[in-house]
Amino acid sequence: MDIFRRNNVTVAGNPQGPTVVLAHGFGCDQNMWRLTVPALADAYRLVLFDYVGCGRSDLTAFSEERYASLEGYARDVVEVCEALDLRDATFVGHSVSSMVGVLAAETAPERIGSLVMVAPSPRYVDDEGYHGGFSAQDIDELLASLDSNYLGWSAAMAPVIMGHPDRPELGEELKNSFCATDPDMARVFARTTFLSDTRDDLGRVKVPTLVLECVQDVIAPREVGAFVHQAIPGSSLVTLDTTGHCPHLSAPEATNEAIRDFLAGLPR
């Protein structure tokens, strides 16, 4: 199995620098980090990838069974780390990926030495004494929203997204392709993401961790950010003055600065 091809692994930045893995969340692909890469490239070796079922990953490697749990996505991370033989890397995960990073760090502690969690949430659905921000019906609605944009995904688009070298006429980047996903695979990822509950895993995190949250984020509200910060021993919390769920796009300077400060403070 060629993990580099399967997960569309890209390595950028300074080959001599410490390694930082940038992992996209549910919705789009590694292009989400396009404003982060230039800010870290001078000092760090950057590893980007697409989870199987997203972006330009090998869609034939998708298995509904494997990706029905976050552990399946965490295996992607560990396998990418193994393929590059990473040691003590910093894993920067956006949204659900930050929880995937927690699971991966637990599985492969020698490979992941620190975590940056961008807009994390260990549980999206409300629970007794816990406010995640969503009800189970809300999640069903999201799945319906995915379905209603189902027609936006066409079979004609798949070869473009999967990158067919033998069809150069399809080489042009199609509109929305960063976030275009096979609807069946998107539904699996959405279900896995929004029905996950990884609150218990937070207390087992043993590596230096930075939690980044936004002032106003529908998906990961501030009380969830506070929950994550409190649950992870010794973690630090930075609140970014921006709205939405993607601070690395909406407030790239502040986000990059917070990540750089954290990286600079790590013991080397």
Next chain:
Amino acid sequence: MIHTDQQPEPYESQNEGAPDIQSHRDSTPDAAFAALLEDSAEELYEAAPCGYLSTLMDGTIAKINATLLDWLGLERDAVLGRMRFADLLTVGGKLYHETHFAPLLRMQGDISGIAMELRCANGDRMPVLVSSVVKYGESGEPLLIRTTLFDARDRRAYEEELLRGRKAAEEARRQAEADRARLQDALTVLQKSLLPDTLPTIPGVETAAHYHIASPDRLGGDFYDVFPLDGERFAFFLGDVCGKGPQAAAVTSLTRYTLRAAALHDADPASALATLNTVLHDRYTGSGDPRYCTAIFGILTPGASPGRLTIQLASGGHPPAVVLRADGTAAFLPTPGGLLVGVLPDAHFATAETVLTPGDTLLLYTDGLTEARTGADRTSLYGDEALLAFAADHAGKSTVDVIGALTDLLASFGDGLDDDTALLALGVPPLTAQP
């Protein structure tokens, strides 16, 4: 980043065109046309047949038109500066907005035709198609987002129909594939039941067989078997039922078990075929679907001295067996004049006898082999002479090697081999091969 040339904001431009409109009014006799021109930019914006919305980069609504307020059932004051675009959406829409729409808009600078639902003040949901563009400042910094929303109620109903149709079609396809796989399994089991799992071990005799199925979807009509008659003798047969598919398979099954039973009753080859003839004739004559087969049935009897094997066989219209001799020659074992089995109430079957000694092999085959189409244009048939020459080339080899060579030959025919083909070889191992 994509920078898009923008129209001026409607509010900014509302006075710019006024003098022109004024001057046209007097000179244009068509009152309706004049009224059209009088449609100010503001009115065009407010009463447009689509929703307009301008927000800051954080989504805070800075401007909204009357059409959209009307759809939402909201007052302008309750919206401006107080709500964000995502607040107008259903929860599912909010999630989609945060995970897909907003990131794409940031990365591309524009996005169009995304299906979302508005959450109206009265609790209704209204399907809309949303398009947005980012307006950039002179130095390229994003300033605001302009959004249009189209009423997609009818379209959404239609799309839901399509979606339902597509899901139904996919479900039907999955079901069809499952059915097909099940049918394939059933066919495989049936096909196996028509052939022996393994050939029995016969002391001092080497046996080998090969069965080529022309199409996995169709049950083959060829058959063969080898089985013990008593402590000493063994019976064997190989044949070809007319036709293909389930009907042919039913005849094959009947044939196989009739020959086995008949042989136990009376092992004389011609008698066994006569019994089969009666059974097939009685069963299928008058059914409107006459069925018959060709077959060779034989008995092998080990000789008094080791390494000698007597073969007696009878043929009902089947291509003659080939005998490959240890000395490198090959010849047909002629069985002329035998009739097809099952056609006439009383049929004559041709009989023949031969003795195999070490290194000799008896080969039975069906006409799939000799009628394979060969040549570049696939128009000539492989034929008896080629078979005999091929057999001579492999005479003296073990039966396993002979069948192996013939299997390779069949494979070399490619798509020229379009019929089922059964091969059965019985031989006395060469002396050198004996332990």
